[in-house]
Amino acid sequence: MTTPIPLLSLKTQHERLAPELRQAVVRVVDSGTFILGPEVKQFEVEFAAALGAQHAIGVSNGTDAIRIALEAVGVKPGDEVLIPSFTFIATATAVSALGAVPVFVDIDPVTMTMAPAAAAAAAGPKTKAIIPVHLFGYPADMDAFCALAAEKGLHIVEDCAQAHLTTYKGRTVGTIGDAGAFSFYPSKNLGAAGDAGAVTVIDPDLAEAVRQLRNCGRETGGAAYRHVRVGQNCRLDELQAAVLRVKLRYLAEWTANRRTVALRYIQNLQGLPIFLPDPGRSGTVHTFHLFVVRCDRRDELAKHLTARGIGNGVYYPIPTHRQPAYQDVLTRPTALPHTEEACRTALALPMYPELELSAADSVCQAVRDFFK
Ligand SMILES: Cc1ncc(COP(=O)(O)O)c(C=O)c1O
Numbered sequence: 001m002t003t004p005i006p007l008l009s010l011k012t013q014h015e016r017l018a019p020e021l022r023q024a025v026v027r028v029v030d031s032g033t034f035i036l037g038p039e040v041k042q043f044e045v046e047f048a049a050a051l052g053a054q055h056a057i058g059v060s061n062g063t064d065a066i067r068i069a070l071e072a073v074g075v076k077p078g079d080e081v082l083i084p085s086f087t088f089i090a091t092a093t094a095v096s097a098l099g100a101v102p103v104f105v106d107i108d109p110v111t112m113t114m115a116p117a118a119a120a121a122a123a124g125p126k127t128k129a130i131i132p133v134h135l136f137g138y139p140a141d142m143d144a145f146c147a148l149a150a151e152k153g154l155h156i157v158e159d160c161a162q163a164h165l166t167t168y169k170g171r172t173v174g175t176i177g178d179a180g181a182f183s184f185y186p187s188k189n190l191g192a193a194g195d196a197g198a199v200t201v202i203d204p205d206l207a208e209a210v211r212q213l214r215n216c217g218r219e220t221g222g223a224a225y226r227h228v229r230v231g232q233n234c235r236l237d238e239l240q241a242a243v244l245r246v247k248l249r250y251l252a253e254w255t256a257n258r259r260t261v262a263l264r265y266i267q268n269l270q271g272l273p274i275f276l277p278d279p280g281r282s283g284t285v286h287t288f289h290l291f292v293v294r295c296d297r298r299d300e301l302a303k304h305l306t307a308r309g310i311g312n313g314v315y316y317p318i319p320t321h322r323q324p325a326y327q328d329v330l331t332r333p334t335a336l337p338h339t340e341e342a343c344r345t346a347l348a349l350p351m352y353p354e355l356e357l358s359a360a361d362s363v364c365q366a367v368r369d370f371f372k
Contacts, residue, residue, distance in 0.1 A: 002309075003309070003359075004309035004310070005309065005310050005311060005355075005359050005362065006311040006352075007312060007313050007348060007349075007350050007351070008187055008311070008350070008352045010187065010191070010352075013254075013352075013353065017246060017250075021243060021246055024242035025239060025242060027039075027242060028238045033238055034238045034239065035235055035237055036215065036235055036238075038238075039238040039241035039242040039245065040058045040235075040236050040237075040238060040241040042245060043058060043242075043244050044056045044057060046248055047200075047248060048200065050165070050248060051165070051174055051180075052175055053172070053174060053180070053201070053202070054200075054201065054202045054203075054204070054207070055200065055201050055202070055210075056199070057198060057201070057207060057210045057214060058214075058236030059197045059214045059234045059235070059236055060196070060197060060234040060235060060236060061184075061185070061195040061196060061197045062090060062159075062161040062181060062182060062183025062184070062185065062188075063090040063094050063097075063197075064094075064232075064234040065161075065182060065183065066091065066095075066157060066159060066181040067095075067097050068210055069178075069180075069181050069201075069210065070094065070095065070100065070129060070131075071098055071209075072199075072206050072209040072213060073178050073179060073206065074155065075095075075128050075129050076099075076128070077099030077100060078099065078100065078126065079126060079127075079129070080101045080102075080103045080124065080126040080127045080128060081095045081100050081102055081103065081127070081128060081129045081130070082103050082119045082123060082127060082129070082130045082154075083103070083104065083105065083114070083130075083131045083159075084104070084105055084107050084113065084131075084135070084339070085106070085107075085321040085339045086319055086320070086336075086339045086342050086343065087133045087135060087316070087320060088316065089325070090161070090183075091131055091320070092104075092320045093325075094181075100128070102320075102326075103124075103127070104319075104320060104326075104336065104339075105118045105119045105122050105336075106335075106336040106337065106338050107338045107339055107342060108141070111141070112135055112136070112138070112292070112342055112346070113132065113133065113134065113138060113139070114130075114132050114133065114141075114145075115338070116144030116145060116148060119145070119148060120148050123148065123154070127152065128154065129154055129155040129156065129157060130145055130148065130154050130156050131156075131157050131158070132156065132158055132177070133159040133162075134158065134159065134160055134162060134163035135162060136162055136277070136286075136288070136290040136291075136292050136315070136348075137163050137166050137189070137286050137287035137288045137289040138286045139166050139168035139173050139284060139285075139286075142168045142171075142177070145177070149177075155177075155178045155179075156176075156179075157178060158174055158176060158177045158179070158180040160180045160181060160182045160200075161181065161182060161183035161185075161188065162189070162290070163287060163289065164189040164190045164287065165189070165251060165252065165255050165287050166286065166287045167280075167284060168283075168284055169282075169284055171283075175200060178201065179200065179201045179206065179210070180199065180200040180201075181197065181198075181199055182197055184196035184197055184198070184240070189251065189254065189255065189258070189287055190247055190248060190251050192244050192247075193239070194240055196240040196244060199214075209229075212231050213231040213232070214233075214234040215231060215233070215235055216231050216232065217229035217230055218231070254353035255287050255353075257353035257354070257355075258287060258288040258289075258351060258352070259285075259288060260357070261288070261291070261351060261355050261357070261360050262277070262279055262286070262288045263279060264357050264361070264364075265360055265363070266279060268360075268364035268368075269293070269367060269368075272368065273296070273371065274293045274294065274295040274301075274367070275293060275294040275295070275345075277292060277293070290313075290315055290348045291350075292315060292347065293346075293347055294341075294342065294345040294346050294347070295347060296345060298314070301347060301367070302314065304366070304369075304370045305367070305370075308366050310350065310362070310366050311350050312348060312349060313348040314346065314347060314348070315346060315348055316343060316346075317343055319336060319339045319340060319343050321336060321339075349367075350363055
């Protein structure tokens with residue numbers, strides 16, 4: 001192994017964008033406006049347009065985006081919210097922050113997103129909402145979740161933290177449920193220069209509720225120091241919005257690059273005893289936030305790659321329902337075999353838009369060598 005290949009890297013991207021990013025930051029500093037100014041407003045318009053959403057509201061991070069969206073649709077303390085256990089813990093903590101109860105649901109063994117039948121089985125009289133997570137950039141089965149929500153009168157908040165521009169049957173995720181919650185954590189497909197997030201909604205009243213909840217409960221255009229809700233300070237700031245506006249212009253191109261790398265992996269890794277992700281078809285597009293394979297000898301494979309300087313990562317080693325933080329709030333006994341299996345076998349290979357195909361080929365060769 002010669003040059004190390006990282007799991008992900010922002011270096012090339014930031015080198016290329018440095019002049020534009022500097023210009024954007026200086027523009028904000030010179031403007032003297034740092035909170036809820038023109039950059040946030042413009043970013044909200046541009047992000048909504050990129051997704052085909054009616055409204056996008058910038059917030060402080062993805063966790064707050066989920067929590068605010070849940071509160072805006074009416075989730076209250078004691079309500080149950082169905083979530084996959086196989087996700088980043090923020091999906092669950094956003095529910096808990098409201099005093100609501102996350103009910104952990106198993107995943108589909110093929111897509112690794114929440115299994116609709118398992119969600120239907122877990123829905124009870126206290127269930128108020130569902131959070132399908134479009135994990136790693138692959139869309140959850142939204143037709144099934146919309147049908148379940150309609151049947152049981154539930155709200156849907158899509159966790160799109162890993163799925164900017166992902167589409168499901170021709171529709172961009174974040175525009176299908178009642179609300180979508182996005183993270184712009186720096187390493188996400190669209191990343192800020194710090195923490196940032198957004199909520200997308202269709203309904204104008206819901207949009208206003210989200211705007212109030214992110215800004216200390218103040219009505220949009222309302223009098224200063226008059227507050228109509230108990231909201232928090234979860235605002236997106238001007239500097240982050242200006243950075244995001246620069247990066248948003250490249251998101252479609254970066255997504256296409258991610259898919260090119262993924263398709264190369266899929267082509268070159270055929271025939272090995274590993275399970276490969278589905279890139280999607282006919283309007284359903286995986287945007288490959290992470291390229292995750294599954295392998296029975298995962299830990300050995302990870303060691304082998306690391307020894308060759310090839311970055312890799314385990315997402316996620318511990319299912320959320322087994323996290324120490326969640327041991328005393330389980331609502332009912334949970335057997336989540338597909339979740340456990342994914343935590344045991346999933347391994348992410350290097351993935352970022354600037355990854356050269358020759359580097360992807362080196363990764364594939366290293367994986368092939370492992371199985372020789
Ligand atoms: C699936 C998922 N949900 C929620 C979040 C929370 O986003 P943030 O880190 O911006 O709060 C993340 C990302 O970290 C995530 O990957």
